[in-house]
Amino acid sequence: MATPALDDPGLPPGRGSLPALAVVGHGGGGGRDSQVRFDPTRFGLWAFLGTISMLxxxxxxxxxLRRASADWAPIAAPPILWLNTTLLALSSVALEAARQRLRAWKVTAARGFFGLAGALGAGFVIGQFGAWRTLRAQxxxxxxxxxxxxxxMLTGVHVLHxxxxxxxxxxxxxxLRRLxxxxxxxxxxxTYWHFLGFVWAYLLFVLFVL
Amino acid sequence: MAKLQGLLFGLATLVLVVVATAFFAKEWLPPLKSDRIAIDHGIAVTLLVTGLVFIATNLLLAFFAWRYQDAPGATAAYWHHNAKLEWIWTLVTAAIMFGFLFNALAMWGQLQKAPPADAMLVEVVGQQFAWNVRYPGKDGIFGRTDAKLVDPGNLNFIGLDKTDPNAADDVIMPQNQLYLPEGLPVRVRIRSLDVIHSFFLPNFRVKQDAMPGMAVETWFTPKVAGDYEIACAEHCGLGHYRMRGQLHVVKPDGFDAAVAAALE
Amino acid sequence: MAHAETHAAEAHGHADHAPQSFIWKYVFSKDHKVIGIQYYVTAMFMALIAGLLAMTIRLQLAWPEKTFPSLNFLTKGYTDGVMNPEFYAMLFTMHGTIMVFFVLSTAPVSGFGNMLIPLQVGARDMAFPFLNGLSFWTFLPGCIVILSSFFVGAGAAAGGWTSYPPLSALRSAVPGSEMGQTLWIIGMVFFIASFTMGGLNFVTTILNMRTKGLSMMRMPMTLWAMFLVAVLGLLSFPALTAASLMLLFDRHFGTSFFIPSGLVLSGQVVNHQGGSPLLWQHLFWFLGHPEVYILMLPALGFTSDIMVAFCRKPIFGYKAMVGAMLAISGLSFVVWGHHMFVSGMSPYLGMAFAVGTMLIAVPSAVKTFNWLATLWRSRIIFKTPMLWAMGVVSLFISGGLSGIWLGQTALDIHFHDTYFVVAHFHLIMAGAALFGVFGATAFWFPKMFGRMMNDTLGKIHFWFTFLAYYCTFFPMHYIGLAGHMRRIYDPYQYEFLKNLQPINQFITISAFILGASQILFFINYFWSAFRGEKATDNPWNAAGLEWTTPSPPGHGNWPGEIPEVHRWPFDYSVPGAEKDFVLQTDPAPIGDKAGSH
Structure with a gap:
């Protein structure tokens, strides 16, 4: 381990400060004695993002294809979407801030920003319900x-994710305490959260700009 | 026991080759009554080439199963690649496949090309579970149809708008009755009222899905007068199996009389 | 992914101790071998049901004029001994759905994939054991939902396994389309979710957890197949998820994704407009064609790996075999339109899809030639697994060649939706996959249960199945040429099909023999699992890494350290070797594919 001092005893071995490319040698590193190329969890996550992208x-x-048909009538974007977009973007920013604080050993600040990121994300979900309400009222x-x-459908699938x-x-x-x-x-x-932010930007572009 | 298995496998494969070949030598296709002889030729060529490959590869498989069985003193070769051999069979296969491809695309182009200007126009509309046939009349233009006007009680199955001037001379046949003149190219406009059907004329090598929301045209020339069947080839519900129509190919000079008689 | 954290931690911790209680050991297990067997047994149970559905279909096709009062107990299916046409539609819909997804995607991929991947890559378990267990427990509800649809409302889905709208989208279009079709969608969503979890595990494990020395180009063909299958699944199944969701919305929430304007159903104007039924077909077949290879690739992998072990000769053209699998997988994404040549899709699109379709024949032919070259100058030991492997080659030839007929756009005009297509895919896709599964079962049985399957009974089962399979499906080519349509409740309504009834009867009798001979398999499987001869660790003298584990492998697979790999798994009859095989873990510098890394 590069920095064994940082290792929490509650954490599995082999997951020190080099999470993304932890190469654990044959027979070493505890439980997993296969030769690990990349961190499998991170790799699996990216594969999962790949399959969501295909969706x-x-x-x-x-x-x-459907847009090309004769009965296509565009709807106007409910203005609350722009607020929601801002919330989601800020949520990602707060999450990054939390990570930065954590790296700098400012654990309390990191927890604060992490909580903020979650609250902003929840705010986005509530805001999406607001958007649906607005449309229904219209x-x-x-x-x-x-x-x-x-x-x-698309906003619904995105909110589910x-x-x-x-x-x-x-x-x-x-x-969080043990983080x-x-x-x-x-x-x-x-990674997952930012990805959903990008998907949201993509959906906005497809639905209202394209 | 092991010896027996290899022999059995070889024999079974041999029997497969012989029986399959014997049956393929029979005439299975419904007798061709249209100008689409190219499809039959294509099938014959494909049967010949794939049949030869079928026989050759299966005979090899049968021979190897019999010849290379384990026996006292038998050894296997340590031989696992031969670039030249592999390139040869890859390229030969590719060449054969490109041959098929070009032939198929040429055939497809012929079938899909624009119909002759003098082709007769007829519309076939599928519904659960019948075919509606309509001729445009002298003006050559079909009258407007509207789903709201569909009225099975008054035999207006396709919802023809009788106020449309183009509809005045449209001829709607009794359901499932299609009359075509012999020797004249015919354009069939295929539609559906409800679900997907498929307009299939086995004797004419014609098949075209009736896709709801679309009007797809296909054209061919009936060559031999006679009575034939129209089948539905796409699962369209519980009555799919009885969605059977009749196609009557008649001599051109008797065509109008035949249609008039059918309308009686 | 909410569980990514917890199970990653468990992946590390689990090697230390095995679960003790029965329920955590055998029911909610996270052990890949238990999960593999769970998948396998469930799939085989589903196969039994789907097979019975097929028998009932065949009964109707052979003797539609006869009455079968003894079948009246199927209250939804038979009235006074006569089958109801809507029941016939449910039979072929559910037979196709269950066989394609819940049997032939599940047994080889989820069953043997889970069973074999850690053993062949040299890992203690899959990358995400928790996700793996969750995947099975998502699959099982899918099975239950699909099966229960027979008993709910008017019955199961009846729109064909392809569920083409508007038939599947309009709830009154076909009886059973009512609740059954909705349950079909829900069942599929469960299945896709479970398959996705499995796929994530597969790619991650194969790419990241190979033991020391096991480079990609030293992987057995089974591992290559599993890897490609997982990639295909992850990339193609989302299209069906999207389409299923849209279909659900069309059915229940009044949207018009797939339902066009101006439809009239039994005299009533349909209140939808503007949708496109073709859109469904594009989305469905974007999944559907890669799906065909999801079924087949594992069987092709098993065949190669079994064949080398029983002909005591290295695989011929390994690079070409891997290349062919890669080419098949890649091309499988650009051929979906060949299911739609006569759908009314633009003829130019049809041409483009014909190109891909004809090209995919080249790597398929390469595989066949390489198998034949592997057999040449070999020393074949005819044990049960080898017979199945030879059967796969035979079916792959017979079924593959008819693909050349169907891939030619113009010829497909006559063959589309006839029994020629049924013959084609039953031989190549269903048959090859099924024979591959049987071969793999006999071959890797020692690693499942630590016992051998009975070889004599296995051979008898093979011969009945092999002969009956050909007798059932080969004649379908001929009736297909004659124009016999698919999905016809009573073909003899048509004059031009009347003279085909004797052939249909021959097919039906063969199908019954085929079905009955599967009893032999079930007897052999369960008897051998409990009473079979105890297996040694490497009973076949095979060279692959999985044969260095005990039979059956315990928790963590290798009692000691995980061995290092020094060569490919195909070193048989190596000149200068003591025995006629060299284990993958043997560091001896003999053979062409040895080396420390």
């Missing part, structure tokens, strides 16, 4: 026209 690509190709429902169908992220957030929050600078937990979560 949204699938939806997008359907969207493009008489724009799921089945009103193809654009509204896609809007509800975010909700999964919030469950993950809670799981980390539950053991140490060398822990990759925040890094993994941040």
């Amino acid at each position: 949204f690509i699938g939806f997008t190709s359907a969207y493009m 008489g724009v429902f799921l089945a009103t026209n193809p654009h509204s169908s896609f809007f509800y 975010l909700a999964g992220g919030l469950v993950w957030f809670l799981a980390i929050a539950a053991r 140490t600078p060398g822990d990759d937990a925040l890094g993994l979560f941040a």
